[in-house]
Amino acid sequence: MLYLGIAAVSVGGLSVLPFLLGDYGTGLLVGLAGYVTLATAWAMFSGPTRYISLATVAFFGVGAYTVAVLNEVLPYPLVLLCAAGIGATMALLVGLSTLRLAGIYFVIFSFGLAELVRQLITWFEVNVTGTLGRYIFLDLGAREIYWQLLALGVCTIGLAAWIRRSRLGLALRVIGDDETVAAHSGINLARSKLVLFVASATIITLVGAIQAPRWVYVEPSIVFNPTVSFLTVIMALLGGATRLWGPLCGAVPLFLLFEWLSARFPDHFSILLGLLFMAVVYALPNGVLAAIEGLRKPKRNGASKEATA
């Protein structure tokens, strides 16, 4: 009950923030809420299973593009529902065909997927519809978009917390440790991975759909920017992809840092991003939260690692 109370107060506080901050501040909040949700949804699947997915922008972009295509045809809630449905279907097909791939092959495939989807949409727009760019005319300001992302983010963290306590959460941690033991213990590997992959990808698709009106003008090279995938991974890894609050703890400081870097050093942004990526992976392989815990309890011999499951 105490936790629910704290959560309610925090969400209340976060939702009035746009009134206190100006337009620029609200713009930052949109980005923050978006990346916290992306990183948490990414870690929901990739954290326990250790399947590093670079397909984030494939789903994110499909969400944004769905809104661009349907925003003048359907009412907004239905557009979001369509985006979620398309994201889930795509994740199901991709998952069925690729979740048997191990380690590095999955990483490469997931990276290629984003490019494949981008090229397919570009080809379709150029050859079939003849309109490469699209406009989104939705009467949604930064504030409304932020509230939607905040709601989605709260639901995502809630879902992640629930999964961690569930049988499915235990199954995924076992799969991450040893698939052979998992299978011989009665875990259906393919189904467990697929369920989480679809859930994670659907949320990522919705983030793209909700953020789409911010662009007004949309084309494949804008919404399928691979930097989104890399940022999501590095944020989750910095905070700790196996912890509930890890992605949030990584996303907030890194998003603000990237905002500052891209404004200050627009030409060198990619180099700085790459350096930071390497620094995180080498210095904090298990994330900041694990490192802090390690510093605080160096002698307690793992007794502190008592389960969350």
Added chain:
Amino acid sequence: MSELLTTDALTKRFGGLTAVDGVSLTVRKGEVLGLLGPNGSGKTTLMNLISGALKPSEGRLLIAGSDLTGARPDRIAKAGVARTFQLVRILPSLTLRENVMVPAAFGPDRLWGAPLEARVTECLETVGLAARAGQAASELAYIDQKRLELARALAAGPRLLLLDEWLAGLNPTELHEGIGLIRRLEETGLTIIMVEHIMDAVRALCPRCAVMNSGKLIADGPTDAVLSDPHVVAAYLGEEDA
């Protein structure tokens, strides 16, 4: 006694090599069978076929009357077959307690909540690790990893337990303890197939033995009779410290 496991001409080929060649074996409920044979004779491959890690090229696999030929390992686990591995496999990032939870939560009984906790505690107590339940499995010494693996297999509440050289690599004191532990499991009426090279353990634990050589079953019967069979002696005991 009823038949728990039947393999009917079970065969596994890897390219041109026939690792398991037409093995027909029946194990009844409550039996403890020792599976012997020189290195490379196909014992572990047979265990992998029974547990579903490998799919047979030919033949049939029946567990408690249901045909599970070619079934995935998770289905065979749910049918009540639990195993340990020749090279011990613990889940290093999980605690001992969580390690043992896994087959109890996903195996035939699908326990959760209080019954799950009770099963985990019971199995950790059986192998003498209950006091360390919250510790990370990666911190265990080799013998304790083996104990944990056995506790995990038991937590499934198995009908059939497959032990693949579970006693290998133990020092004499640990071996003595290990034999005592398996004997106590036998006394509960558990059905066990154990691949084992240590003859003293086989004589102490297994009333019945089957011997494999070059993928074929060359002997099957009461342990004393099998171990004095000239074919078995020629194929196997010549190179072992019997």
